[in-house]
Amino acid sequence: MSTATHDIVAKLWNLCNILKDDGVTYHQYVIELTYLLFLKMAKETSTERQLPEGYRWDDLEGQTEKPLEFYKGLLSYLGSHGSTLVKEIFTDAHSSIKKDTTLSTLVTKIDKLDWYSAKREGLGDIYEGLLEKNANEKKAGAGQYFTPRPLIDSMVRVMRPTLDDIIQDPAAGTGGFLIAANRYIREHSNPNSWTNKQNNKYHGNTFYGMEHVQDTHRLALMNLILHGLDSAPQGAGIQYGDTLSPDGQALPPATLILTNPPFGSKKGGGLPNRSDFEFPTSNKQFCFLQHIYLGLKPGGRAAAVFPDNVLFESNVGRQIRTALMDKCNLHTILRLPSGIFYAQGVKTNVLFFTRGKKQTGNTKEVWVYDLRTNTPQFGRRTSLRREYFAEFEAFFGDDPLGGSPSLAQRTDTGEEGRFRRFSRDWIAERDDNLDISWLKDEREEENGELPEPAILAQEAISELEAAIAELQGIVQELGEEISL
CATH class of the missing domain: 1.20.1260.30 (N6 adenine-specific DNA methyltransferase, N-terminal domain)
Known part of the structure; x- marks a missing residue:
């Protein structure tokens, strides 16, 4: 700025x-x-x-x-x-x-x-x-509506959107991902040289989003207008609706999905009203994950932010991760630092994957980059900046699809480094648990200090929510009704 x-x-x-x-x-x-x-x-x-x-x-x-x-x-x-x-x-x-x-x-x-x-x-x-x-400035909950711009820009940079893409954000918030993708496209091409066909595609069939909170939807529309993205016909742009309902099913298949879905469970513990979900659950993160991999065209790619529990929850969580790795090439996971979202203690990751052209066996290996351990404690005192992602972007490489030739050129940095490769067979032996870490936290060893009480409380809440969601899954599998 x-x-x-x-x-x-x-x-x-x-x-x-x-x-x-x-x-x-x-x-x-x-x-x-x-x-x-x-x-x-x-x-x-x-x-x-x-x-x-x-x-x-x-x-x-x-x-x-x-x-x-x-x-x-x-x-x-x-x-x-x-x-x-x-x-x-x-x-x-x-x-x-x-x-x-x-x-x-x-x-x-x-x-x-x-x-x-x-x-x-x-x-x-x-x-x-x-x-x-x-x-x-807001005390809580802002992370649901505002993803830090340095993170958005890094995700967009490695996904490399083009004018040929159909780009979707199913949890659009104030429109940050779509605006950043638009900026990238315009900076890496010459809009003055676009043909009429390309201009029509750009304005009418490139940017799609959905936002479920009406006041946030107003902010998103205003944001799009001021960034020159207000001329799209009906259906394009950011729509007001619930992605976990038939509204979301109506979104067109995408070649690129960029998103940070809301955390938590569906209000009232109810199941989403989606006929296409193979694994119904009240956990919104897992519902959005299903929407994303189902919403991609074959060969389409995605970068999406999810909390840690998506990587390790059992029962329906494990089933959805298995389906993800079958249907898609889940080639990279970026473990994000804590504190970059505005609820302290929320631990998150970016999942990068490409929809396969067949329905099974698409993930052969998963690369994990740990940007969490032994990194600065971000928050009000230390702001997240674009340069923190530079090394990750260099390791990621130039292929947004994570194809086999590009993965073969990556370097596993070993137990002392931040970037490591894990085979699909090794992950299967862990019951498809993707919560993978290997670095020792030097600060904890040196100081012997516990995190701040607010962070501990938030971590406890997250673990309790994960446990409740898991119990809900068990009850649902037994065909019983559950009320909270």
Whole structure:
């Protein structure tokens, strides 16, 4: 993020103090700003034609009597009028602002921002910076909606999206993966040289996503607009829906899936409403894993973030891992550092795999890169940066499919190194347990210290959730009903 972008983001975030004084919660900060920024940015980018006359920035700014009453009426009106995208952003929109003076102050301060510099820096980068700021400031749960950008960029870099890809994120959050893939495509080709056919493919059949939380979906749509991804026809872009329902089955088969699915169990412990899942379970991670490998075209590739329990849970977890390694070439696992997601103690991995052209025997070997042991403790004090992934990317190589010739060129660094090869037969002897580690944690040996209490508590919660999910699987296999 450039200095100018950082300064504009800081000024926007400072507006949250005005909202906080009016009783608006952390959760609502960016949502409230999104409504106002959409109106202002539509004016600055000359795209106000999407908005009905009388319901634009100048109309709001010109209100001197009862501006809050006008604004709330505007939000309601835009939920059913204007372009399709406008209606999606403002569906069921409401404001938590309580005072006319609060709204007037926000409008005045937004209007006085250096919009010339904002446009020069890129409105999309500024809005994404605001989302990142919000994720860093929120006390819990932000990792569900905001994946650290250095990690996204590294995943995109090794997956090498192209204009020929059909790219999907079934748990889109605020759209970070699709935006990063778009940036990579445009940086590694010349959009000015694209043919009409390529342009039509790019706008109409390249980027697909789904988001189940309506407020997050609003943020995603705004993010896409500001990054120039708002011109897709119906069906493309990020849809509001539940991937673990028939909505997800309707997503088109992809050649590339990039995603960080939500952690935890389905609300109420119920099973997903998907007829294509061979292994029904209330564990959302395992449901999304099934969606991903079923949603890939033969030869399609995926990079997806999952917590540790996906690697070791037995019963239905083992069955799904076995199916994954049969249907796909699970060629690489990246063990991520702890602390990069905003719930402390959550341990995660990136799984890289390619859908096979046959249904069995596709995984011959799995390479594991340990970026967790003896690495910095990331968090507020130590931020995750792009360079931490440089060595992994070099070891990964240039083949996003993880084909046999490229794997043959990789080097197993041995027990003292971070990158190791494990045969499919060796993994089978472990009951298809993929939670593989070999390095000793030097910090624990030197200091003899336990992790912070918050981290220990989170790890205990994760283990309990895994145990509950396993028990649910056993009960479901016995054909019994379970209620929590």
